[in-house]
Amino acid sequence: MSDKLVINITKNESELTEFLLQGQIDEDSTFEEITSSLKKKIIIDFNEVTLINSCGVREWINFLENVKDSTIIYKNCPQVVIEQINMVHGFILPNTSIESFYAPYYSEKSDDVIKVLLLSDQIIDGKAPRIEQDDEELEFDAIEAQYFQFLKQKG
């Protein structure tokens, strides 16, 4: 299996551990690396996650049950992760929040869609922030009410 989930610790401090997830979250994924080193604060970097399938969603939601006493912060969530969070409830619990995520923006100049890393704080009233690149204002390339739905989810 080429794309099996790999979890690496990228930061380890007295009250905080940061993990980088690489590959796909599916029925075979286990999160022992995270549950075995529980800290007050856990940062999960999704930057290199390529897929979460339906069974992976279930595994993730079950995993969250085991880390209820920690503060969980998701960062660098790719579009594929954000769309699953929007589609299925249970990723966001009272102890979880999304710090940063990628969003699609369209560049007319290059006729291409660019993934821009945004902070959740940049989304005001459900509106995509203005992004400029090479003297061009990029256009948000998804439906705001759908794409930023995760910000309204409460645990």
Add this chain to the structure above:
Amino acid sequence: MKLFLSQKTNELYPTLKERLEKNFQVVASRIDASILIEEINSFSKEEPINETIIISNKSDLDNILFLNSVNINHLIGASPCLEIELERVIRKIQNNNLFGIEKYLNEDAFIHSTEIIHSKDTPEEIDKLLSKFNYEDVFSSPKDNLRIVLNELIMNAFFHQTHLIDKNRKNSVFVSSEESVSVKLAMDSSTIAILVKDNIGSINKENVLSSIKRGFVERRPRVEGPGAGLGLMMVFENINQLHINNKKDQFCEFVGIIDISKRYKNFKERITSFHYFEEE
């Protein structure tokens, strides 16, 4: 094959009749028609006709609830590709030529395929297949959407085997080469198409629609059971058209279509179509 377009359909889609008249016989009375083309808001359950094709501008959730409440095999989401999709579906009904991927594509299409016999090979086989195409004319990441759809459909094909006793998705499932799961990925200038074929043919429309509805309504994985009960909803949400072609007790094809566009927004705004065909 005689088509009848309801008054409301003609009002809302004024170019449709003229386009269909070039290739099909469009009749003035619904009694003479073998296919009724109806707009979702004016559909009446009271006057059934052999085949009804619904055109809908409602949300995917509304359409799935609708399909769960009526015995309709075809619902087309209103889109710029409406006329092409409608013509292809009518031809499929007319010719009773249900199977294969070619009918959804133009002549310039490239098709790649693979056969999978071990469920745990699925991610690797999907990546190999996806790498055979160049996606420069498509929004930035169709591979992500295709990966989800292929993964869910292939895993269903392995784990819905009727003789399988333990359907826990963590298990490995091997099948013989005669029972292999057949996967095709194709692209032309306007369409990406995927086809996943099992050798079971035990699918029924009501179960598929009920499973998609469950995903939409509950939006949570099943706590118990072999699958999470979200897969078909994820498939439906990551494509523009879903065609299910079932040859009863022999095999079933799930075909997913994505309309090629540079804009991801266009892809997300498109209302997903649902089509169910069965050959006894």
